[in-house]
Amino acid sequence: MELKSNVPEGPVEKKWEKHRFDLKLVNPANKRKYTILVVGTGLAGASAAASFGELGYNVKAFCFQDSPRRAHSIAAQGGINAAKNYCNDGDSVHRLFYDTVKGGDYRAREANVHRLAEISVSIIDQCVAQGVPFAREYGGLLANRSFGGTQVSRTFYARGQTGQQLLLGAYQAMERQIGTGMVKVFPRTEMLDLVLVNGAARGIVTRNLVTGKIETHTGDAVVLATGGYANVFYLSTNAKGCNVMAIWRAYRRGALMANPCYTQIHPTCIPVSGEYQSKLTLMSESLRNDGRIWVPMKKDDARPASQIPESERDYYLERRYPSFGNLVPRDVASRAAKAACDEGRGVGPGKLGVYLDFADAIRRLGEKTIADKYGNLFEMYERITDENPYKVPMRIFPASHYAMGGLWVDYNLMSNIPGLYVLGEANFSDHGANRLGASALMQGLADGYFIVPYTIGDYLAKSKLEKVGADHPEAKKVEAEANERLKKLLAIKGKRTPDSFHKDLGKLMWDNCGMARNAKGLETNLQRIPELREEFWKNVTVLGAGEEFNQSLEKAGRVADFLEFGELLCLDAHHRRESCGGHFREESQTPEGEALRDDQNFCYVAAWGFKGDGQKPELNREPLTFESVHLTQRSYK
Amino acid sequence: MRITLHIWRQKGPHDAGRLVTYEVPDASPEMSFLEMLDVLNERLTAKGEEPVAFDHDCREGICGTCGVVINGIPHGPRAATTTCQLHMRSFRDGDHLTCEPWRARAFPVIRDLAVDRSAFDRIVEAGGFIGVNTGSAPDGNSIPIPKKTADLSMDAAACIGCGACVAACPNASAMLFVAAKISHLGLLPQGQPERFDRAAKMVARMDGEGFGNCTNTRECEAACPKEIGVEFIARMNRDFLRAGVADRPEKATAGGA
Numbered sequence: 001m002e003l004k005s006n007v008p009e010g011p012v013e014k015k016w017e018k019h020r021f022d023l024k025l026v027n028p029a030n031k032r033k034y035t036i037l038v039v040g041t042g043l044a045g046a047s048a049a050a051s052f053g054e055l056g057y058n059v060k061a062f063c064f065q066d067s068p069r070r071a072h073s074i075a076a077q078g079g080i081n082a083a084k085n086y087c088n089d090g091d092s093v094h095r096l097f098y099d100t101v102k103g104g105d106y107r108a109r110e111a112n113v114h115r116l117a118e119i120s121v122s123i124i125d126q127c128v129a130q131g132v133p134f135a136r137e138y139g140g141l142l143a144n145r146s147f148g149g150t151q152v153s154r155t156f157y158a159r160g161q162t163g164q165q166l167l168l169g170a171y172q173a174m175e176r177q178i179g180t181g182m183v184k185v186f187p188r189t190e191m192l193d194l195v196l197v198n199g200a201a202r203g204i205v206t207r208n209l210v211t212g213k214i215e216t217h218t219g220d221a222v223v224l225a226t227g228g229y230a231n232v233f234y235l236s237t238n239a240k241g242c243n244v245m246a247i248w249r250a251y252r253r254g255a256l257m258a259n260p261c262y263t264q265i266h267p268t269c270i271p272v273s274g275e276y277q278s279k280l281t282l283m284s285e286s287l288r289n290d291g292r293i294w295v296p297m298k299k300d301d302a303r304p305a306s307q308i309p310e311s312e313r314d315y316y317l318e319r320r321y322p323s324f325g326n327l328v329p330r331d332v333a334s335r336a337a338k339a340a341c342d343e344g345r346g347v348g349p350g351k352l353g354v355y356l357d358f359a360d361a362i363r364r365l366g367e368k369t370i371a372d373k374y375g376n377l378f379e380m381y382e383r384i385t386d387e388n389p390y391k392v393p394m395r396i397f398p399a400s401h402y403a404m405g406g407l408w409v410d411y412n413l414m415s416n417i418p419g420l421y422v423l424g425e426a427n428f429s430d431h432g433a434n435r436l437g438a439s440a441l442m443q444g445l446a447d448g449y450f451i452v453p454y455t456i457g458d459y460l461a462k463s464k465l466e467k468v469g470a471d472h473p474e475a476k477k478v479e480a481e482a483n484e485r486l487k488k489l490l491a492i493k494g495k496r497t498p499d500s501f502h503k504d505l506g507k508l509m510w511d512n513c514g515m516a517r518n519a520k521g522l523e524t525n526l527q528r529i530p531e532l533r534e535e536f537w538k539n540v541t542v543l544g545a546g547e548e549f550n551q552s553l554e555k556a557g558r559v560a561d562f563l564e565f566g567e568l569l570c571l572d573a574h575h576r577r578e579s580c581g582g583h584f585r586e587e588s589q590t591p592e593g594e595a596l597r598d599d600q601n602f603c604y605v606a607a608w609g610f611k612g613d614g615q616k617p618e619l620n621r622e623p624l625t626f627e628s629v630h631l632t633q634r635s636y637k
Numbered sequence: 638m639r640i641t642l643h644i645w646r647q648k649g650p651h652d653a654g655r656l657v658t659y660e661v662p663d664a665s666p667e668m669s670f671l672e673m674l675d676v677l678n679e680r681l682t683a684k685g686e687e688p689v690a691f692d693h694d695c696r697e698g699i700c701g702t703c704g705v706v707i708n709g710i711p712h713g714p715r716a717a718t719t720t721c722q723l724h725m726r727s728f729r730d731g732d733h734l735t736c737e738p739w740r741a742r743a744f745p746v747i748r749d750l751a752v753d754r755s756a757f758d759r760i761v762e763a764g765g766f767i768g769v770n771t772g773s774a775p776d777g778n779s780i781p782i783p784k785k786t787a788d789l790s791m792d793a794a795a796c797i798g799c800g801a802c803v804a805a806c807p808n809a810s811a812m813l814f815v816a817a818k819i820s821h822l823g824l825l826p827q828g829q830p831e832r833f834d835r836a837a838k839m840v841a842r843m844d845g846e847g848f849g850n851c852t853n854t855r856e857c858e859a860a861c862p863k864e865i866g867v868e869f870i871a872r873m874n875r876d877f878l879r880a881g882v883a884d885r886p887e888k889a890t891a892g893g894a
């Protein structure tokens with residue numbers, strides 16, 4: 001299949017402006033004749049739903065949480081980037097663009113990234129106007145900090161709760177549209193499948209999670225803003241409910257899944273404490289601005305940190321990357337921690353941890369300054385581990401955190417299925433093989449507030465869409481299939497819980513497709529995952545009924561999809577015999593053990609198409625061309 | 638550690654509920670409270686008994702989804718801590734824990750420990766926003782805001798909408814939740830144009846949803862996992878009183894050539 005990215009002609013910094021002019025508009029009086037279905041109310045979905053409502057479209061928005069305000073975006077701590085250059089430190093749209101392309105290891109679509117950098121400035125203005133209480137300087141102007149391996153201060157933040165405040169802004173804007181009658185929200189409602197009519201996305205099948213009722217909602221376009229799939233690893237920093245169902249179901253209906261193997265492992269999370277562990281907690285990356293990362297030089301050193309003298313400590317990031325030190329990008333920091341633990345130099349229970357030590361910073365700046373900067377994080381750490389980081393070094397370990405891969409979209413954020421748009425973490429486009437800190441919030445809001453409201457109008461204006469109701473034969477068919485699947489899950493009545501399968505899958509993914517991958521491990525997974533899936537469909541137990549509030553059934557449905565998706569993720573990882581960004585292929589490294597990209601053979605987006613159960617998915621390639629940046633090997637030495 | 642749980646089991650909104658006793662003989666102090674419930678649920682499921690329904694999502698104390706009344710206290714014994722952030726080391730070996738849902742007329746039980754808090758969304762819908770459309774905003778730095786004001790607004794904005802304030806209040810009042818939103822927006826210069834109108838509309842909706850009145854017991858403040866203070870309630874009351882004076886019907890806007 002030929003993938004049309006629909007990137008406009010012209011120099012990169014003029015493309016979006018030109019494109020906006022070329023896009024067709026829908027007459028204001030006609031907008032109310034259209035209905036847009038928005039699945040997901042995180043930053044991407046809520047901002048899109050609010051903006052569509054303001055423009056005059058009818059919107060139905062869906063989320064599985066009990067309130068749209070609880071989408072996983074709420075958990076983002078660190079901040080949001082924007083090329084405002086308020087700090088006068090040399091930032092610009094071009095630099096944010098360049099940093100993002102380079103940080104993504106040259107696996108993102110250049111034109112999309114430039115647009116993102118351009119829009120970043122409007123996002124901050126919009127959020128301030130909505131009342132997002134960003135941090136301020138004493139003079140009353142907006143404060144910035146540097147974040148995640150960049151050399152300028154361009155990150156805006158609201159204490160350690162930036163995601164919460166941005167989401168509340170978008171949620172409130174959406175609630176306002178509910179009041180005007182333009183938006184209707186369906187909380188505790190899960191999308192189970194996608195309805196296509198004449199090849200275009202025209203509806204979704206949903207389950208009301210309180211009553212169990214299965215329904216079909218139809219409209220003129222479907223927008224998926226359903227977040228990321230990091231929970232394929234079972235343990236991750238994502239909220240427990242995050243899942244792959246919506247985009248996976250769309251994939252099975254023909255949407256292409258792009259670069260699923262690009263997942264991000266975040267270096268600073270609190271290590272696992274036991275078998276019962278249900279999720280991992282992220283410690284903001286800003287801690288690396290002042291904390292020093294180290295492990296003992298000796299293997300299996302059982303002494304407490306305080307008794308290991310300076311000369312027997314290995315500050316391995318400072319040693320290996322003298323110019324970036326503890327501030328190397330996430331993928332580099334994560335792999336280095338894994339390497340130290342693989343050598344038997346890990347610390348803490350299970351030896352899966354490294355120290356993040358504030359002793360020097362406290363000596364240099366005083367405990368008060370450190371408390372002012374990181375007090376809330378230290379408190380959170382102490383609450384979870386019962387250890388006081390002012391006194392003993394924190395223990396951290398990498399954890400699955402973010403999905404750069406997702407459904408393939410063109411420049412308009414439309415998938416290869418007409419009328420199916422994909423926003424936020426659910427799409428693949430802007431972060432390449434590695435996402436820089438504070439850029440996911442930026443992308444979600446850019447997509448929802450400032451891109452899709454324009455591009456969807458062009459589609460609606462140009463398309464001739466017949467009326468489709470919930471009684472359309474296609475809708476009925478998909479609805480029956482969704483019902484059938486739930487019945488099947490309930491009828492198995494086996495011996496194992498959905499969670500136990502999810503944990504097994506997570507372990508396979510983490511061991512063989514985590515921070516480092518090789519052909520052999522991936523082949524093990526490609527064999528084991530289908531076996532596990534088969535066992536699931538024979539031996540899972542889901543108690544209760546379909547027509548009621550049934551959390552086991554919700555979980556089982558999500559795990560079932562992860563068991564299919566995990567295989568595709570490994571297949572993608574297996575085919576990409578290069579290291580790039582978060583995808584480190586052991587067979588492709590420099591003599592010093594650094595990631596080695598292969599631009600000759602892999603400078604493309606891998607977009608997989610579903611060919612039927614048990615059939616090998618089809619690989620489609622979108623070549624990546626770079627007109628304004630030169631490809632270089634990343635080096636943080 | 639051995640923990641005995643007395644958990645509220647209720648099949649649906651219209652069924653009668655009751656406390657059922659379960660043992661977790663091998664809880665670990667490092668577990669979170671919800672992980673302990675996970676362990677219980679895995680075991681119940683393996684035995685063919687339906688697991689206990691409870692709401693949760695982020696498990697980091699920020700989404701506001703979780704909430705269990707533990708031995709009479711919303712979110713349990715540890716101050717400034719959501720249920721999901723509570724660890725078993727806050728309890729002792731041999732403890733009996735009674736686990737109940739939020740109880741309030743405006744929060745009907747869905748099942749077991751899960752309740753319906755959509756009344757909160759409807760209060761926000763009534764006016765808990767600043768009415769700016771996408772694309773019409775001036776530069777972010779065009780309105781300087783004193784750091785102190787921004788910080789205070791942020792204190793109020795930190796509300797996670799969990800509803801513990803309602804569960805803690807003997808009158809099931811939602812004043813702290815509503816006051817936090819009114820203060821967050823009303824403190825900022827951007828929030829001034831709609832300030833009094835917002836207070837009037839949100840309070841009216843709050844009353845309509847069946848929440849009780851505030852009688853200054855301050856239980857809400859004590860239960861709030863984000864330590865939002867009752868002084869915001871005083872601020873809300875002032876704005877609400879001003880609203881009564883400011884209200885006038887609007888004129889139609891159509892016209893011109």
Ligand SMILES: Cc1cc2nc3c(=O)[nH]c(=O)nc-3n(C[C@H](O)[C@H](O)[C@H](O)COP(=O)(O)OP(=O)(O)OC[C@H]3O[C@@H](n4cnc5c(N)ncnc54)[C@H](O)[C@@H]3O)c2cc1C
Pocket residue numbers: 039040041042043044045062063064065068071072073074075076077078079080162163189190191192225226227228237238239242243245246282401402423424425426437438439440441442444
């Ligand atoms: C702990 C943590 C900290 C982070 N910190 C930062 C940071 O500091 N800066 C930054 O830029 N990024 C950060 N990120 C990343 C960022 O938060 C996310 O990538 C981003 O918020 C995703 O937004 P979204 O709108 O795409 O999806 P989400 O916010 O995940 O929303 C998904 C929505 O889809 C709904 N949904 C999903 N599936 C279905 C279905 N089948 N049916 C119905 N509804 C469904 C959900 O209910 C939800 O409403 C962080 C992430 C984590 C985990």
Ligand code: FES
Pocket residue numbers: 692693694695696697698699700701702703704719720721722
């Ligand atoms: S689960 Fe999110 S606050 Fe407890």
